[in-house]
Amino acid sequence: MTQLPETPVAPTRTVDAVTVTGVDKTFDTRSGQVDALTGIDLTVSAGEFISLIGPSGCGKSTLMRLIADLDQPTAGTVTVFGKSAKQARLDQDYGIAFQQAGLLPWRTVAANVGLPLELHGASGRDRTARVGELLDMVGLSDFADRYPDQLSGGMQQRVAIARALAEKPDLLLMDEPFGALDEMTRERMQTELLRICAETGAAVVFVTHSIPEAVYLSDRVVVMSPRPGRIQEIVPMGLNRDPAHAEALREERAFFDGVTAVREALHTGSPVPTGARGVENR
Amino acid sequence: MTAETLAPAIRRRRGAPARELARWAYGVLGILVLAAAWELYKLLGPSDGVVIGDARILPRTTDLAMPHTWDMIARLFDPVTRSATANPLWLEVALAALVTLGIAAVGWLVGIVVGFALALIMQRWRLAEWGLLPWIILSQTVPLIAFAPVVRSWGSRIEIGAFEWQDWMSVAVIASYLAFFPIAVGALKGLQSPDTIHTELMRTYGVGWWKTLVKLRIPASIPYLLPALRLGAANAVIGAVVAEVSTGMQGGIGRILIQYAGQASGDPSKAWGPIFGSIVLGLAAAGSVAILGAILRNYRRVEINA
Amino acid sequence: MALTLSGRSAPSAKRDTTLRIVAPVAVGVLVLGVWQFLVSVVGVSDYLLPSPAAIVEQFVEFFPSMVSATMITGLNALLGLVIGSILGILLAALAAGWRPIDQMSAPIVASLAVIPIVALAPVLNSMFGADSQFGRQAIAGLASFVPVFINTLRGFRQTLPVHRDLMKVYAASSGQIVRTVTLPTAVPFVFTGIRIASSLAVISALVAEYFGGPRGGLGGLISTSAASSAYPRAWAYVLASIALGLIFFLATLALERLATRGRQRT
Numbered sequence: 031m032t033q034l035p036e037t038p039v040a041p042t043r044t045v046d047a048v049t050v051t052g053v054d055k056t057f058d059t060r061s062g063q064v065d066a067l068t069g070i071d072l073t074v075s076a077g078e079f080i081s082l083i084g085p086s087g088c089g090k091s092t093l094m095r096l097i098a099d100l101d102q103p104t105a106g107t108v109t110v111f112g113k114s115a116k117q118a119r120l121d122q123d124y125g126i127a128f129q130q131a132g133l134l135p136w137r138t139v140a141a142n143v144g145l146p147l148e149l150h151g152a153s154g155r156d157r158t159a160r161v162g163e164l165l166d167m168v169g170l171s172d173f174a175d176r177y178p179d180q181l182s183g184g185m186q187q188r189v190a191i192a193r194a195l196a197e198k199p200d201l202l203l204m205d206e207p208f209g210a211l212d213e214m215t216r217e218r219m220q221t222e223l224l225r226i227c228a229e230t231g232a233a234v235v236f237v238t239h240s241i242p243e244a245v246y247l248s249d250r251v252v253v254m255s256p257r258p259g260r261i262q263e264i265v266p267m268g269l270n271r272d273p274a275h276a277e278a279l280r281e282e283r284a285f286f287d288g289v290t291a292v293r294e295a296l297h298t299g300s301p302v303p304t305g306a307r308g309v310e311n312r
Numbered sequence: 313m314t315a316e317t318l319a320p321a322i323r324r325r326r327g328a329p330a331r332e333l334a335r336w337a338y339g340v341l342g343i344l345v346l347a348a349a350w351e352l353y354k355l356l357g358p359s360d361g362v363v364i365g366d367a368r369i370l371p372r373t374t375d376l377a378m379p380h381t382w383d384m385i386a387r388l389f390d391p392v393t394r395s396a397t398a399n400p401l402w403l404e405v406a407l408a409a410l411v412t413l414g415i416a417a418v419g420w421l422v423g424i425v426v427g428f429a430l431a432l433i434m435q436r437w438r439l440a441e442w443g444l445l446p447w448i449i450l451s452q453t454v455p456l457i458a459f460a461p462v463v464r465s466w467g468s469r470i471e472i473g474a475f476e477w478q479d480w481m482s483v484a485v486i487a488s489y490l491a492f493f494p495i496a497v498g499a500l501k502g503l504q505s506p507d508t509i510h511t512e513l514m515r516t517y518g519v520g521w522w523k524t525l526v527k528l529r530i531p532a533s534i535p536y537l538l539p540a541l542r543l544g545a546a547n548a549v550i551g552a553v554v555a556e557v558s559t560g561m562q563g564g565i566g567r568i569l570i571q572y573a574g575q576a577s578g579d580p581s582k583a584w585g586p587i588f589g590s591i592v593l594g595l596a597a598a599g600s601v602a603i604l605g606a607i608l609r610n611y612r613r614v615e616i617n618a
Numbered sequence: 619m620a621l622t623l624s625g626r627s628a629p630s631a632k633r634d635t636t637l638r639i640v641a642p643v644a645v646g647v648l649v650l651g652v653w654q655f656l657v658s659v660v661g662v663s664d665y666l667l668p669s670p671a672a673i674v675e676q677f678v679e680f681f682p683s684m685v686s687a688t689m690i691t692g693l694n695a696l697l698g699l700v701i702g703s704i705l706g707i708l709l710a711a712l713a714a715g716w717r718p719i720d721q722m723s724a725p726i727v728a729s730l731a732v733i734p735i736v737a738l739a740p741v742l743n744s745m746f747g748a749d750s751q752f753g754r755q756a757i758a759g760l761a762s763f764v765p766v767f768i769n770t771l772r773g774f775r776q777t778l779p780v781h782r783d784l785m786k787v788y789a790a791s792s793g794q795i796v797r798t799v800t801l802p803t804a805v806p807f808v809f810t811g812i813r814i815a816s817s818l819a820v821i822s823a824l825v826a827e828y829f830g831g832p833r834g835g836l837g838g839l840i841s842t843s844a845a846s847s848a849y850p851r852a853w854a855y856v857l858a859s860i861a862l863g864l865i866f867f868l869a870t871l872a873l874e875r876l877a878t879r880g881r882q883r884t
Contacts, residue, residue: 461828462852
């Protein structure tokens with residue numbers, strides 16, 4: 031990967047953000063091997079917003095962790111902007127946000143957002159400026175000196191998103207970042223996320239188990255099915271992505287059509303739920 | 313619990329001088345109740361105590377065995393001996409307590425360095441943890457301090473070049489020995505305390521063990537380390553006092569504990585001076601850790617997930 | 619998903635279990651080996667560190683004296699532990715039920731936890747007579763009292779709000795609440811306190827012997843042996859006191875396990 035030709039003219043944007051080819055992932059557990067993922071092929075273009083959706087156990091978080099190089103695939107390859115996942119991690123090509131905010135409780139909001147910059151040796155002045163920008167972007171400028179335990183859950187999650195954006199990554203990985211929030215906060219955060227993505231032009235891989243959330247946010251929704259985890263169907267959305275239009279979108283026909291399409295894809299994927307559970311219990 | 317409901321609770325807990333005052337008042341009241349019980353028993357109890365069979369289960373109430381509480385206090389302000397140049401008792405006790413506190417502090421610091429180093433090694437290599445931790449935990453449950461008298465023999469026998477082993481070093485060794493165990497265990501627990509989410513975050517930043525240690529593990533260990541440091545400080549004081557007694561070191565509070573108790577037949581209140589001294593000593597050691605905790609209070613915040 | 623699955627494979631899990639047992643044993647053998655090597659090959663003098671073999675030899679030679687000394691110190695520790703635990707539980711129950719007791723005792727107990735209680739040994743000896751073991755028992759009792767009191771009080775405060783609400787819904791009397799909810803919740807904490815206290819009781823009973831009073835216990839014999847330069851014998855008594863500490867620890871650990879059997883500690 032270090033052999034990559036010098037192409038200063040072509041920005042990373044022309045390369046696909048993520049390419050997953052023929053990926054399998056098996057875990058060895060005490061009760062034997064578990065196939066978490068089999069035969070995954072997926073390409074995420076630069077600037078594209080895709081969601082991974084499916085019932086628990088379908089491996090959607092595992093897939094995201096492979097892209098983040100938090101786990102390694104058993105077979106197949108994962109490339110991020112044309113490099114190996116590991117190299118992309120070391121080069122800080124992506125930002126990540128988890129279901130929990132994961133803020134360091136002893137650091138102020140500003141110090142939490144500045145953490146990746148600090149770790150990678152940014153100067154104090156650059157850091158202050160960038161942290162100011164980011165807090166503006168997520169609307170938390172007044173809270174820079176607060177500590178995480180003084181913030182609500184939604185605010186903590188916004189800090190985590192600001193932190194993920196700190197180094198202007200071209201790829202954002204998000205693992206159910208709004209999963210623990212109440213519905214109202216959640217909708218507001220979704221709108222804000224869309225605005226931020228439009229501003230930064232980053233590609234997003236977004237793990238969720240909420241159909242409306244996936245439809246509302248994504249250019250394409252990747253529907254996955256469990257045992258073994260695989261891609262059931264990729265549903266393109268093609269909704270109006272004008273940020274000014276974002277709130278109205280929730281009540282539009284096209285939005286509900288998208289929800290229906292994803293729901294149908296999900297239901298054809300999994301066997302009748304009671305049957306599957308019955309087999310397992312016996 | 314959400315942050316909104318919790319934040320005011322924290323504020324309330326910090327800013328409540330009236331409640332703080334009440335706590336102190338109750339504490340003083342508790343001590344007064346103890347003193348009153350002492351005097352009441354002294355007044356009503358039989359002078360030879362309560363003896364059942366061969367065992368005396370309640371003490372003698374003579375002035376020799378149980379001096380009045382006010383005599384104990386008053387004795388503090390009288391000179392140590394009848395000689396005209398003698399210091400008042402409290403000063404003598406305070407000076408001895410300072411000597412002991414100094415030795416205990418040296419032992420405590422050595423205990424911190426060794427304990428923390430061991431904790432780092434155990435955190436870094438799982439095999440080291442498996443090999444050492446059972447022994448460390450086991451040694452906390454057995455009376456290792458029993459070997460204190462044996463250390464006495466080290467004094468003036470070890471010489472390395474110009475360096476000669478001093479008596480106080482034996483005392484410091486025992487103090488550090490007792491301080492080290494809780495610190496090693498507490499530090500290890502603290503270094504291992506970060507959640508997976510935090511260690512994975514560090515991994516996504518592509519930083520190695522060292523930076524993770526400095527930015528994540530050490531700050532995260534502080535809430536675990538502080539109680540360990542307090543326990544270590546208390547242990548260092550106990551170790552120093554016991555070691556002074558069993559090694560016969562001069563100058564510290566352990567020595568005058570024994571010495572004044574030997575004079576108790578003529579001057580029973582005097583023996584209480586060094587006891588009050590050791591109480592203050594223990595409180596001072598624990599109190600300095602509490603001050604450390606106040607300085608580091610931002611590291612004791614916990615993350616709250618809504 | 620990934621959180622529930624271990625990334626390690628089954629055979630390596632088995633290897634880990636083996637290593638967990640082998641590693642501490644190896645460390646123990648290594649330390650003993652280095653110790654013996656230092657003494658017999660490097661020639662460390664026995665006042666610094668007698669050889670393990672010499673210590674064991676003395677242990678066997680003076681076995682009857684080891685046993686009697688262990689019995690004396692052990693009895694002091696046991697009496698102290700029992701009395702201290704009973705007082706600790708009673709006072710904690712009072713403090714849990716009546717707030718002023720709690721507020722008055724809290725600072726005193728907190729102080730007791732950090733002060734060298736053995737400092738009381740000399741005066742206790744003069745209060746109860748120099749030939750009495752009571753001073754040591756009282757020291758062991760005071761030392762045991764602290765963790766038992768603190769843990770018991772914590773246990774009484776662990777009652778889950780949902781359980782309290784449930785009992786309120788059932789209109790249970792306060793006696794019923796104590797019997798069905800408060801006590802069962804507190805019991806594991808009480809036994810944890812006793813386990814911690816057991817080590818402190820042995821240590822205190824032994825150390826109190828350094829502060830004067832009748833001889834014959836482990837602490838006294840360690841002192842006299844060391845004073846008469848019989849270092850291997852002093853270490854043999856140290857070995858006996860370690861054994862005594864272990865007996866107390868294991869016995870109270872077994873008690874704790876028994877009391878918390880079938881419960882999940884959270």
